[in-house]
Amino acid sequence: MSIFEELESEVRSYCRSFPTVFDKAEGSWYTDRDGVRYLDFFDGAGALNYGHNNPYLMDKVVEYIREKGITHALDLSTTAKEAFLTTFRDEILAPRGLDHKVMFCGSTGTNAVEAALKLARKVKGRDTIFAFSGAFHGMSLGALAATSDRASRQSLRGSLNNVVFMPYPYGFNESFDTIGYMRNVLEDDHSGVAKPAAVILETVQAEGGVIVAPEQWLRDLRQLCDDYDILMIVDDIQVGCGRTGNFFSFERAGIVPDMITLSKSISGAGLPMSLLLMRPALDVFTPGEHNGTFRGNQLAFVAGKAAIEFMKETDLLAAVRRKEQIVRDFMTNEILPLDERLSVRGIGLIWGIEFGAIDPALSKKASQRCFENKLVIERAGRQDSVLKPLPALTIPEEDLMKGLEIVKEAVSFVLGK
Numbered sequence: 001m002s003i004f005e006e007l008e009s010e011v012r013s014y015c016r017s018f019p020t021v022f023d024k025a026e027g028s029w030y031t032d033r034d035g036v037r038y039l040d041f042f043d044g045a046g047a048l049n050y051g052h053n054n055p056y057l058m059d060k061v062v063e064y065i066r067e068k069g070i071t072h073a074l075d076l077s078t079t080a081k082e083a084f085l086t087t088f089r090d091e092i093l094a095p096r097g098l099d100h101k102v103m104f105c106g107s108t109g110t111n112a113v114e115a116a117l118k119l120a121r122k123v124k125g126r127d128t129i130f131a132f133s134g135a136f137h138g139m140s141l142g143a144l145a146a147t148s149d150r151a152s153r154q155s156l157r158g159s160l161n162n163v164v165f166m167p168y169p170y171g172f173n174e175s176f177d178t179i180g181y182m183r184n185v186l187e188d189d190h191s192g193v194a195k196p197a198a199v200i201l202e203t204v205q206a207e208g209g210v211i212v213a214p215e216q217w218l219r220d221l222r223q224l225c226d227d228y229d230i231l232m233i234v235d236d237i238q239v240g241c242g243r244t245g246n247f248f249s250f251e252r253a254g255i256v257p258d259m260i261t262l263s264k265s266i267s268g269a270g271l272p273m274s275l276l277l278m279r280p281a282l283d284v285f286t287p288g289e290h291n292g293t294f295r296g297n298q299l300a301f302v303a304g305k306a307a308i309e310f311m312k313e314t315d316l317l318a319a320v321r322r323k324e325q326i327v328r329d330f331m332t333n334e335i336l337p338l339d340e341r342l343s344v345r346g347i348g349l350i351w352g353i354e355f356g357a358i359d360p361a362l363s364k365k366a367s368q369r370c371f372e373n374k375l376v377i378e379r380a381g382r383q384d385s386v387l388k389p390l391p392a393l394t395i396p397e398e399d400l401m402k403g404l405e406i407v408k409e410a411v412s413f414v415l416g417k
């Protein structure tokens with residue numbers, strides 16, 4: 001029995017899907033302790049957009065450590081934080097005309113969601129939040145209340161309060177006027193639903209099965225929020241930081257959310273950091289009102305600044321759009337023809353292959369087959385029926401093709417073709 005099975009809690013999850021002991025990683029490749037190499041189409045669940053151990057980022061981190069830079073500083077002002085904030089303002093916010101303030105939250109994404117929901121309720125003096133079917137926002141109490149999947153929610157039983165789920169435009173609801181429905185809920189004094197402080201959404205539901213909201217729907221939702229004095233919170237934790245081909249995922253719709261959560265790849269090096277961006281008028285937490293010990297990860301600031309520089313210097317967003325086209329073509333020309341009941345969805349470098357119309361369990365078999373062929377790839381969606389290619393944004397095109405070919409082989413294999 002390994003030490004993992006002997007000592008580590010049964011709650012461990014991803015290691016069950018990828019049963020080896022990983023040792024090193026570089027770019028888009030892991031090496032396990034036996035020297036076997038695995039191509040990474042999972043990307044630390046979106047935390048490694050710039051690849052493993054990106055030398056541009058890591059050199060800066062190593063240099064900072066060597067120079068005895070502070071590693072942890074609560075939320076004290078430091079030179080590392082100053083440099084990160086300056087770069088974030090100059091390279092990310094200002095060019096997009098965003099004047100949002102930046103709040104450093106506890107180290108994981110779920111804490112930025114907690115902060116956003118707490119702040120929205122404080123600002124509007126209302127308890128209710130609207131979230132969407134298919135949403136994933138994290139595992140702590142408030143964020144989990146806004147997360148839809150039954151399996152994640154069941155352990156909290158009765159305590160998931162004050163969130164009302166609205167239909168996301170997908171599946172049965174794709175042909176339904178979901179925005180009209182929401183308007184009706186807000187207008188009808190017998191709807192039984194209280195007006196919310198905020199609507200929280202992912203513009204691309206990632207854990208929900210890679211569901212890309214239509215641009216017009218996003219604009220209509222923004223309008224609804226304006227019409228009814230409801231805050232719009234975009235959770236960009238998984239699909240921000242360039243994943244969709246823009247730095248922020250909502251840019252494609254030309255909307256500006258009132259609040260934005262960022263985490264995962266914002267530090268660029270897999271180091272924990274999470275941010276809440278808010279319009280200046282919403283910056284009403286009193287000092288320490290949303291506090292926490294680990295809001296000052298200086299290594300994350302150093303790497304995060306370097307990541308933004310790297311993105312600019314390598315024109316990474318243009319590369320994402322180029323690679324998006326490669327994946328789109330592959331999905332259309334190589335995956336879809338394998339079986340007419342398959343469907344594919346995606347944008348940028350987040351994609352999903354849907355097995356739900358055949359047998360949801362096939363996605364697990366396909367992921368296992370990929371792993372046998374040395375590709376790490378996860379699943380998502382209803383009944384985990386979606387195989388989810390999520391490579392690093394920096395993946396070389398040759399490796400991208402290599403991974404896609406392994407995916408194709410696995411899909412054919414599980415379909416018995």
Ligand code: PLP
Pocket residue numbers: 045108109110111113136137138139202206207235236237238239263264
């Ligand atoms: N929000 C979204 C959209 C996510 O995809 C995730 C994690 O997958 C979270 C929030 C939670 O982030 P964390 O796991 O860092 O708490």
